[in-house]
Amino acid sequence: MNQRVIPLADERQLARRPAIPSDRPTPDGRLADRRGRQVRDLRISVTDRCNFRCVYCMPKSVFDQDYAFLPRNALLSFEEITRIARLFAAHGVRKIRLTGGEPLLRRNLEDLIAQLAALPDMEVTLTTNGVLLPRKARALKAAGLARVTVSLDALDDAIFRAMNDVDVPVADVLAGIAAADAAGLGPIKINMVVKRGLNDSEILPMARHFRGSGHILRFIEFMDVGSSNGWRMDDVVPSAEVIRRIGAEFPLEATDPNYTGEVAERWRYVDGGGEIGVISSVTQAFCSTCTRARLSTEGRLYTCLFAQSGHDLRPLLREGCSDEELSAAIGAIWQDRNDRYSELRTAATADLRKIEMSYIGG
Numbered sequence: 001m002n003q004r005v006i007p008l009a010d011e012r013q014l015a016r017r018p019a020i021p022s023d024r025p026t027p028d029g030r031l032a033d034r035r036g037r038q039v040r041d042l043r044i045s046v047t048d049r050c051n052f053r054c055v056y057c058m059p060k061s062v063f064d065q066d067y068a069f070l071p072r073n074a075l076l077s078f079e080e081i082t083r084i085a086r087l088f089a090a091h092g093v094r095k096i097r098l099t100g101g102e103p104l105l106r107r108n109l110e111d112l113i114a115q116l117a118a119l120p121d122m123e124v125t126l127t128t129n130g131v132l133l134p135r136k137a138r139a140l141k142a143a144g145l146a147r148v149t150v151s152l153d154a155l156d157d158a159i160f161r162a163m164n165d166v167d168v169p170v171a172d173v174l175a176g177i178a179a180a181d182a183a184g185l186g187p188i189k190i191n192m193v194v195k196r197g198l199n200d201s202e203i204l205p206m207a208r209h210f211r212g213s214g215h216i217l218r219f220i221e222f223m224d225v226g227s228s229n230g231w232r233m234d235d236v237v238p239s240a241e242v243i244r245r246i247g248a249e250f251p252l253e254a255t256d257p258n259y260t261g262e263v264a265e266r267w268r269y270v271d272g273g274g275e276i277g278v279i280s281s282v283t284q285a286f287c288s289t290c291t292r293a294r295l296s297t298e299g300r301l302y303t304c305l306f307a308q309s310g311h312d313l314r315p316l317l318r319e320g321c322s323d324e325e326l327s328a329a330i331g332a333i334w335q336d337r338n339d340r341y342s343e344l345r346t347a348a349t350a351d352l353r354k355i356e357m358s359y360i361g362g
């Protein structure tokens with residue numbers, strides 16, 4: 001298929017410079033958007049680069065040797081990231097997830113983790129493809145990382161290699177999961193993106209493998225993030241089908257969310273074999289409880305995973321804004337938020353020029 005290629009640079013230019021409101025609300029941890037949703041989670045992308053080329057995220061046809069990744073001086077420094085995180089904390093954020101690209105490619109990431117984990121009442125987690133965990137898990141834990149989520153889309157080597165498209169074997173990711181477990185970064189969540197015809201045959205083998213392991217396998221519906229992955233509704237395997245297929249072999253029962261706004265719907269094996277989760281952002285949108293803000297590698301703030309443009313905080317950071325001014329700008333952006341893309345998704349919206357997953361993080 002001849003996929004339409006949207007240079008990311010075009011999308012970056014759409015970023016708006018936020019205004020600093022003159023009536024500055026004092027952060028009181030209860031900042032709500034236009035739909036009454038409070039900000040609770042901050043996802044921080046620390047790099048737009050990756051050592052994988054997952055076909056549903058960074059297809060090689062777009063992310064090739066000519067692709068313009070961000071130059072080093074465009075990246076926010078750890079101090080800049082921590083400053084923004086501290087201001088978000090005052091607005092009510094209690095959870096930070098580091099993502100990318102592949103976050104473990106960012107040099108000295110444990111130094112950033114230590115700075116973020118030192119913020120009062122803050123939990124810091126990370127999503128990774130896992131291959132660098134054997135080298136890094138212990139240092140990440142020592143720096144204060146609470147848990148990791150590891151992405152793994154198949155147990156069959158041929159299928160997995162075809163999906164990551166850089167010939168990484170399943171064993172490398174399983175070694176990463178074991179290293180994270182041994183370092184005390186559990187309970188580990190395992191993310192599996194399901195694409196019909198590509199890896200849906202792996203739903204049951206994955207369920208069998210992780211049942212009883214103490215790890216929580218989560219099935220993610222293939223999403224129309226970005227504009228390069230050729231998404232079609234027909235490729236989505238609805239979570240209800242995943243639950244039906246697994247439940248036919250191992251009876252399942254629904255269980256309560258851990259907290260309001262949890263994106264994964266939880267199911268438990270009736271015989272005590274542990275739990276699984278499904279993330280149904282296509283077939284059962286959860287926008288009404290969406291409490292997430294997203295900070296890109298170069299300091300753009302996005303209020304939705306499917307955003308077409310962001311708010312450029314970097315000039316405010318680098319041109320001497322005070323904490324109060326920056327905090328007021330962040331507050332105004334969140335208060336103006338009205339996003340609910342997944343509730344409005346159609347075949348036509350899938351074609352919009354949205355920001356890429358590898359740029360904004362999952």
Ligand code: SAM
Binds near residue numbers: 056057099103150361
């Ligand atoms: N590189 C790390 C990883 O793969 O875990 C972190 C970044 S990745 C963008 C974050 C998560 O987004 C991964 O679990 C990945 O499988 C998921 N993801 C990427 N593209 C997706 C898509 N089109 N639909 C659903 N999930 C997707």
Ligand code: SF4
Binds near residue numbers: 100151
């Ligand atoms: Fe890289 Fe993660 Fe995207 Fe795969 S899903 S290409 S590992 S950023």
Ligand code: SF4
Binds near residue numbers: 291339
């Ligand atoms: Fe949140 Fe946007 Fe996803 Fe809706 S579509 S849940 S608003 S990130």
